[in-house]
Amino acid sequence: xxxxxxxxxxxxxxxxxxxxxxxxxxxxxxxxxxxxxxxxxxxxxxxxxxxxxxxxxxxxxxxxxxxxxxxxxxxxxxxxxxxxxxxxxxxxxxxxxxxxxxxxxxxxxxxxxxxxxxxxxxxxxxxxxxxxxxxxxxxxxxxxxxxxxxxxxxxxxxxxxxxxxxxxxxxxxxxxxxxxxxxxxxxxxxxxxxxxxxxxxxxxxxxxxxxxxxxxxxxxxxxxxxxxxxxxxxxxxxxxxxxxxxxxxxxxxxxxxxxxxxxxxxxxxxxxxxxxxxxxxxxxxxxxxxxxxxxxxxxxxxxxxxxxxxxxxxxxxxxxxxxxxxxxxxxxxxxxxxxxxxxxxxxxxxxxxxxxxxxxxxxxxxxxxxxxxxxxxxxxxxxxxxxxxxxxxxxxxxxxxxxxxxxxxxxxxxxxxxxxxxxxxxxxxxxxxxxxxxxxxxxxxxxxxxxxxxxxxxxxxxxxxxxxxxxxxxxxxxxxxxxxxxxxxxx
Ligand code: SF4
Numbered sequence: 023x024x025x026x027x028x029x030x031x032x033x034x035x036x037x038x039x040x041x042x043x044x045x046x047x048x049x050x051x052x053x054x055x056x057x058x059x060x061x062x063x064x065x066x067x068x069x070x071x072x073x074x075x076x077x078x079x080x081x082x083x084x085x086x087x088x089x090x091x092x093x094x095x096x097x098x099x100x101x102x103x104x105x106x107x108x109x110x111x112x113x114x115x116x117x118x119x120x121x122x123x124x125x126x127x128x129x130x131x132x133x134x135x136x137x138x139x140x141x142x143x144x145x146x147x148x149x150x151x152x153x154x155x156x157x158x159x160x161x162x163x164x165x166x167x168x169x170x171x172x173x174x175x176x177x178x179x180x181x182x183x184x185x186x187x188x189x190x191x192x193x194x195x196x197x198x199x200x201x202x203x204x205x206x207x208x209x210x211x212x213x214x215x216x217x218x219x220x221x222x223x224x225x226x227x228x229x230x231x232x233x234x235x236x237x238x239x240x241x242x243x244x245x246x247x248x249x250x251x252x253x254x255x256x257x258x259x260x261x262x263x264x265x266x267x268x269x270x271x272x273x274x275x276x277x278x279x280x281x282x283x284x285x286x287x288x289x290x291x292x293x294x295x296x297x298x299x300x301x302x303x304x305x306x307x308x309x310x311x312x313x314x315x316x317x318x319x320x321x322x323x324x325x326x327x328x329x330x331x332x333x334x335x336x337x338x339x340x341x342x343x344x345x346x347x348x349x350x351x352x353x354x355x356x357x358x359x360x361x362x363x364x365x366x367x368x369x370x371x372x373x374x375x376x377x378x379x380x381x382x383x384x385x386x387x388x389x390x391x392x393x394x395x396x397x398x399x400x401x402x403x404x405x406x407x408x409x410x411x412x413x414x415x416x417x418x419x420x421x422x423x424x425x426x427x428x429x430x431x432x433x434x435x436x437x438x439x440x441x442x443x444x445x446x447x448x449x450x451x452x453x454x455x456x457x458x459x460x461x462x463x464x465x466x467x468x469x470x471x472x473x474x475x476x477x478x479x480x481x482x483x484x485x486x487x488x489x490x491x492x493x494x495x496x497x498x499x500x501x502x503x504x505x506x507x508x509x510x511x512x513x
Contacts (some may be wrong), residue, residue: 142159143160205327246481288310325358
């Protein structure tokens with residue numbers, strides 16, 4: 023299929039429809055009738071399409087025409103008028119059924135398109151719901167598969183155990199974004215700039231970041247700091263001296279001593295040195311993430327990571343030698359050309375290293391990623407994820423003594439699976455749970471960072487920072503003002 027023309031009569035349902043259609047037809051261009059290329063326009067004006075909902079293949083231009091059914095807004099489940107949420111649920115359920123019938127396929131998570139399936143189970147557990155009711159919510163309402171429903175429930179139960187009785191709504195977490203990396207990965211959609219080409223911006227960026235951190239600490243004064251997370255980008259793309267300066271500032275500005283954990287992503291092995299690892303340890307960083315994504319050199323070269331599997335092993339050993347007893351490794355399923363043999367090899371190598379946690383992602387191709395923007399160049403590459411591959415990761419994690427403790431989904435994931443974090447007991451990353459379950463305010467500093475204020479009643483409001491580095495450096499005070507405004511909102 024070259025193109026899908028999606029004709030949604032009521033615009034309020036368009037976003038729901040796009041996500042679902044893309045889930046069934048990944049890597050196919052979806053457009054509105056008015057945006058369709060000339061070749062398909064005559065087909066649409068042939069009046070060959072019936073009135074009402076339809077899914078029809080237009081062979082001449084290899085186009086699929088999808089016109090979903092819009093739910094009746096005049097009668098709800100109990101005879102009352104359906105509310106907005108109910109109408110959207112009905113719309114998605116019906117479109118999912120139609121697409122499923124047309125393609126002969128179902129999706130692991132049914133028509134659930136949200137990023138946090140475990141949040142549904144978590145909220146239901148909080149309200150005292152039992153296993154049966156939670157599984158039914160996933161399987162009967164959202165049409166999820168049983169194994170996925172059980173995964174969401176398992177994760178939610180573990181999250182509750184880990185969070186314990188501490189009231190995280192009383193505290194906050196701090197996120198610091200470093201938007202530099204050694205090179206840009208093919209699938210990247212994060213704020214990230216190749217550090218060598220942006221050398222002159224690094225020091226001014228750190229200055230601006232420290233300024234924003236000071237303003238943020240003022241805003242949060244008197245509140246308890248629970249977790250700190252350095253992400254990006256790749257924080258270890260900074261030099262050892264720059265990391266030292268930033269961490270020293272962090273200790274001066276925030277009450278880091280009271281935090282339960284301090285994570286720094288050292289995601290790119292080609293950015294790791296023994297000196298940087300020692301610097302992190304000296305500043306009491308408790309957890310680092312050294313991410314292979316794959317242990318196959320050919321794939322690493324293809325996805326633009328410009329490091330080898332050997333460098334992953336070396337970086338891991340550097341972290342261990344510096345004294346880290348909590349190391350995470352990330353891997354991705356669905357990378358170009360990778361299937362069972364390649365995934366098995368990656369898992370074997372990770373098992374041999376023995377990290378305390380493993381995060382398994384299913385490749386998500388976001389709009390801004392080179393893999394999407396230049397998709398014509400990569401259209402012959404197979405991007406496969408499957409139940410068999412996902413099972414391999416669960417089996418390997420179990421052999422390593424790691425069990426699932428947080429999860430999330432993204433739009434446009436290969437195979438419509440999920441990302442799962444596995445960890446040894448006591449080595450979980452609290453920040454990951456707090457951000458996924460949205461049970462705590464996250465104060466975020468840096469280019470592209472998003473501060474999220476969680477109110478006691480569960481309401482969430484955000485303040486976004488600009489993504490571009492120069493704009494961020496110039497407008498740091500404005501970013502601080504946005505935060506001040508967010509935290510001055512009344513409860
Ligand atoms: S390491 Fe992460 S942030 Fe950096 S380019 Fe690759 S995907 Fe993007």
